Amino acid sequence: MESLGFLMQGFGIALQPENLMFAVLGAFLGTLIGALPGLGPANGVAILIPLAFTLGLSPETSLILLTSVYAGAMYGGRISSILLNIPGDEPAMMTCLDGYPMAQKGKAAEAMAISAIASFIGSLIATIGLIVMAPWLASFALTFGPAEYFALFVLAFATLGGITGKNPVKTLMAAAIGLMIATVGIDGSTGTQRYTFDVLELFEGIDFIIAIVGLFAISELLFFIEQHAGEGKPMIAMNKMTLKLKDIVAILPTSFRGGVLGFISGVLPGAGASLGSFISYTLEKKILGKKGNFGEGDPRGVAAPEAGNNGAASGALVPMLTLGVPGSGTTAVLLAMLISLNITPGPLMFTQHGDIVWGVIAALLIGNVILLLMNIPMVGIFVKLLSVPPKYLLPVVTMVAFVGIYSISHSTFDLYFMVAFGVAGYFLRKLDIPLVPVILGMLLGPEMEKNLRHAMQLSDGDWTILIGSPLAVTLWCIAIAGLLLPVIVGPILRRRMSAAKAATDA
Amino acid sequence: MTRHMTLKLLTAAVVTAMSAQAFAFEPKGKVDCIAPADPGGGWDFTCRSVGKILSELDFVPGNVQTINMAGAGGGVAFAHTVSKRAGDEQLLVAASTATTTRLAQGQFPGMNQDQVEWIGALGADYGAIAVSKDSPYNTLSEVMDALKKDPKSVKFAGGSAAGGWDHLKVLIAAQAADVENLPKVSYLSYNNGGEAITQVVGGHVQAFTGDISEIQGFMESGDLKVLAVLSEERLPGKLAEVPTAREQGIDAVAPNWRGFYIPAGVSDDAEQYWTTTLDSVYESEEWKDVMTKSGLMPFHKSGADFDAFVKAQIQDIQTLSKDIGLIR
Numbered sequence: 001m002e003s004l005g006f007l008m009q010g011f012g013i014a015l016q017p018e019n020l021m022f023a024v025l026g027a028f029l030g031t032l033i034g035a036l037p038g039l040g041p042a043n044g045v046a047i048l049i050p051l052a053f054t055l056g057l058s059p060e061t062s063l064i065l066l067t068s069v070y071a072g073a074m075y076g077g078r079i080s081s082i083l084l085n086i087p088g089d090e091p092a093m094m095t096c097l098d099g100y101p102m103a104q105k106g107k108a109a110e111a112m113a114i115s116a117i118a119s120f121i122g123s124l125i126a127t128i129g130l131i132v133m134a135p136w137l138a139s140f141a142l143t144f145g146p147a148e149y150f151a152l153f154v155l156a157f158a159t160l161g162g163i164t165g166k167n168p169v170k171t172l173m174a175a176a177i178g179l180m181i182a183t184v185g186i187d188g189s190t191g192t193q194r195y196t197f198d199v200l201e202l203f204e205g206i207d208f209i210i211a212i213v214g215l216f217a218i219s220e221l222l223f224f225i226e227q228h229a230g231e232g233k234p235m236i237a238m239n240k241m242t243l244k245l246k247d248i249v250a251i252l253p254t255s256f257r258g259g260v261l262g263f264i265s266g267v268l269p270g271a272g273a274s275l276g277s278f279i280s281y282t283l284e285k286k287i288l289g290k291k292g293n294f295g296e297g298d299p300r301g302v303a304a305p306e307a308g309n310n311g312a313a314s315g316a317l318v319p320m321l322t323l324g325v326p327g328s329g330t331t332a333v334l335l336a337m338l339i340s341l342n343i344t345p346g347p348l349m350f351t352q353h354g355d356i357v358w359g360v361i362a363a364l365l366i367g368n369v370i371l372l373l374m375n376i377p378m379v380g381i382f383v384k385l386l387s388v389p390p391k392y393l394l395p396v397v398t399m400v401a402f403v404g405i406y407s408i409s410h411s412t413f414d415l416y417f418m419v420a421f422g423v424a425g426y427f428l429r430k431l432d433i434p435l436v437p438v439i440l441g442m443l444l445g446p447e448m449e450k451n452l453r454h455a456m457q458l459s460d461g462d463w464t465i466l467i468g469s470p471l472a473v474t475l476w477c478i479a480i481a482g483l484l485l486p487v488i489v490g491p492i493l494r495r496r497m498s499a500a501k502a503a504t505d506a
Numbered sequence: 507m508t509r510h511m512t513l514k515l516l517t518a519a520v521v522t523a524m525s526a527q528a529f530a531f532e533p534k535g536k537v538d539c540i541a542p543a544d545p546g547g548g549w550d551f552t553c554r555s556v557g558k559i560l561s562e563l564d565f566v567p568g569n570v571q572t573i574n575m576a577g578a579g580g581g582v583a584f585a586h587t588v589s590k591r592a593g594d595e596q597l598l599v600a601a602s603t604a605t606t607t608r609l610a611q612g613q614f615p616g617m618n619q620d621q622v623e624w625i626g627a628l629g630a631d632y633g634a635i636a637v638s639k640d641s642p643y644n645t646l647s648e649v650m651d652a653l654k655k656d657p658k659s660v661k662f663a664g665g666s667a668a669g670g671w672d673h674l675k676v677l678i679a680a681q682a683a684d685v686e687n688l689p690k691v692s693y694l695s696y697n698n699g700g701e702a703i704t705q706v707v708g709g710h711v712q713a714f715t716g717d718i719s720e721i722q723g724f725m726e727s728g729d730l731k732v733l734a735v736l737s738e739e740r741l742p743g744k745l746a747e748v749p750t751a752r753e754q755g756i757d758a759v760a761p762n763w764r765g766f767y768i769p770a771g772v773s774d775d776a777e778q779y780w781t782t783t784l785d786s787v788y789e790s791e792e793w794k795d796v797m798t799k800s801g802l803m804p805f806h807k808s809g810a811d812f813d814a815f816v817k818a819q820i821q822d823i824q825t826l827s828k829d830i831g832l833i834r
Contacts (some may be wrong), residue, residue: 146705146710186667188668188696189667190668190669191669191832198615199616200582203577203578204576256765340544343700344698344701346700346704348703348704348707352700352723410573411575412577450695458661458710
């Protein structure tokens with residue numbers, strides 16, 4: 001109940017005019033970024049981090065802006081899934097399955113409205129879950145010593161590929177690249193410089209934010225140049241909406257189930273939103289079975305994945321805020337942002353920066369309402385913006401990236417570095433090597449190394465400290481399960497997923 | 507106290523004498539202040555708050571522009587000042603004990619403390635050692651006695667890298683307490699003070715080493731017991747209840763000062779101008795206000811006095827770092 005008092009204070013912060021304005025702006029930009037094919041939530045947040053620095057925003061305002069972008073992108077992803085049959089981001093993939101057929105039947109507006117309502121419910125459930133679970137987990141998090149953290153990071157790496165990951169070897173390669181990048185700079189435990197070659201700019205290591213913006217935003221631009229995708233793609237026109245209360249009631253149970261499942265898969269480190277939407281869709285199909293016409297434009301097939309991915313989005317904030325371990329790619333980017341604001345995520349953040357934590361949680365709730373309002377009556381605007389050719393949009397994105405990165409450190413070196421990362425990102429994507437594990441490797445690698453060495457220092461070199469507490473043993477077991485399950489269950493799930501996709505495409 | 511007072515009176519006298527006469531140098535147009543880190547940190551704060559007072563009190567004709575130049579813990583800005591700004595009389599660069607530590611350990615390759623002019627410090631944050639509220643230790647002497655018996659019996663967590671200022675504070679205290687085998691004293695490096703405190707509050711590491719300002723919130727909430735502050739005298743305000751290491755018979759003082767250097771090759775008049783200007787800023791009500799609000803403690807040195815202090819600090823750190831095998 002104490003949480004409610006803090007939440008009220010959080011609303012006090014989130015409802016300040018400036019913060020409210022940035023929440024609206026973030027929700028709008030987020031929806032737009034989510035809607036654009038290729039630009040997912042991780043890219044969206046990465047591109048807007050420099051904006052927050054350029055504007056000199058206070059930490060709570062910056063975070064409110066970025067979490068709104070995050071939530072918005074989760075809503076936006078469905079727009080192009082429904083109208084273009086191209087998911088705006090990876091988690092929105094499952095929405096194509098029933099969303100596009102609905103649109104083909106002339107029910108695009110209904111699909112939009114239903115998915116927005118399902119997104120709202122999923123996000124609401126998960127935010128309530130966050131409010132209940134985060135303070136509890138935060139007080140529990142003090143029991144995490146170096147050994148437990150080390151096991152937790154191993155767990156995060158083990159589940160990194162996730163069940164939906166395409167190629168585990170490539171995921172592993174990507175994580176290894178991230179780990180390698182992270183070794184550059186001063187080694188905290190000995191004070192030695194590693195791989196800096198006396199280049200002063202490398203002494204503090206490679207900034208995550210430069211890597212993130214380069215890998216995601218700049219490589220996107222390179223892809224665009226290559227494809228000459230100057231004009232947009234043809235899309236299905238919107239119809240006039242005729243949604244009845246009955247239709248909304250019909251999707252409520254589905255949305256509730258999706259939200260809860262999404263939340264759970266979001267909380268697990270490494271799993272993330274794609275898993276959330278996938279599980280909720282498959283489960284819904286199982287439960288309703290023949291009663292529904294999944295794959296042919298069933299409204300519940302639109303509601304389930306949307307509730308799932310929005311639930312997972314808020315769920316992924318739980319481990320990030322309480323333990324400092326991101327639950328998904330986007331929360332990894334948010335974590336990098338927190339670190340550059342000199343805020344240490346973890347149990348003490350709730351006592352030392354309580355205003356920020358609760359301000360952000362309140363902003364999530366407010367942002368969710370704003371997004372619902374934005375996404376039903378105003379969905380037409382996003383549809384219009386979606387038809388703005390990328391040849392106008394991408395240069396703007398690139399400009400924001402350059403100005404923003406320069407404004408952080410006023411160093412041209414960082415700009416060259418960002419471009420280098422962009423080129424690297426382009427080749428990695430060409431080779432089908434996913435980028436998110438690179439970032440997670442960069443972010444988690446040094447922490448994992450540090451905690452292992454600390455554990456060794458504390459035990460004077462006794463390895464058994466790593467399995468010295470029930471908590472650590474539990475984490476190791478989950479990690480092993482996380483590593484083995486995808487190998488066993490993964491192929492089955494993936495086969496079903498592509499079968500379902502093929503069925504709708506046909 | 508008396509030394510401080512005489513110093514203050516002296517500077518005040520000098521300031522009055524100086525302000526009566528016209529300066530041979532006065533800044534024209536824009537003055538730059540380089541903060542060698544990203545916005546939001548201590549150096550950024552030093553530049554912005556001092557810059558504001560400089561223009562409010564008309565020591566500079568226009569505004570002072572803060573330029574953030576992050577990299578290598580101040581090394582990028584140091585290199586820039588040495589190689590590109592020599593002779594620039596309209597430039598201040600923020601510095602602190604972190605700068606001297608890196609210089610002492612040769613972490614700015616090919617550069618040394620004689621390549622810039624050290625003009626003054628305007629306050630300090632003092633080192634402190636704390637333990638969790640359930641810890642069996644109640645004084646710094648008890649901790650040091652334990653270290654004498656077994657250097658690995660108490661492990662320290664801090665926010666700097668190994669060999670950084672937080673690590674050195676422990677060693678300065680241990681050395682003053684005649685602990686032998688300093689290299690064996692265990693120090694765990696975290697990304698920042700907050701992370702280190704979490705581990706100490708959680709009971710995973712026995713002691714925390716950091717600046718008193720990092721600890722204050724946890725001291726007030728009762729999560730941490732502060733065993734000693736590494737200052738010459740007890741600190742003012744709420745911190746007066748914290749005993750100094752000296753009171754416990756351990757002669758260790760570790761100020762993390764905040765101050766400035768300027769490029770080499772500037773005229774003597776310009777150097778004199780900035781030195782006396784910093785003296786006046788330190789005496790001003792506006793700066794006292796900033797210090798109270800930001801938790802900065804009294805600490806002031808300028809001109810030749812400061813230059814000697816910086817070089818002595820670098821010498822001390824170098825000796826200590828050699829003793830523990832951090833540098834050769």
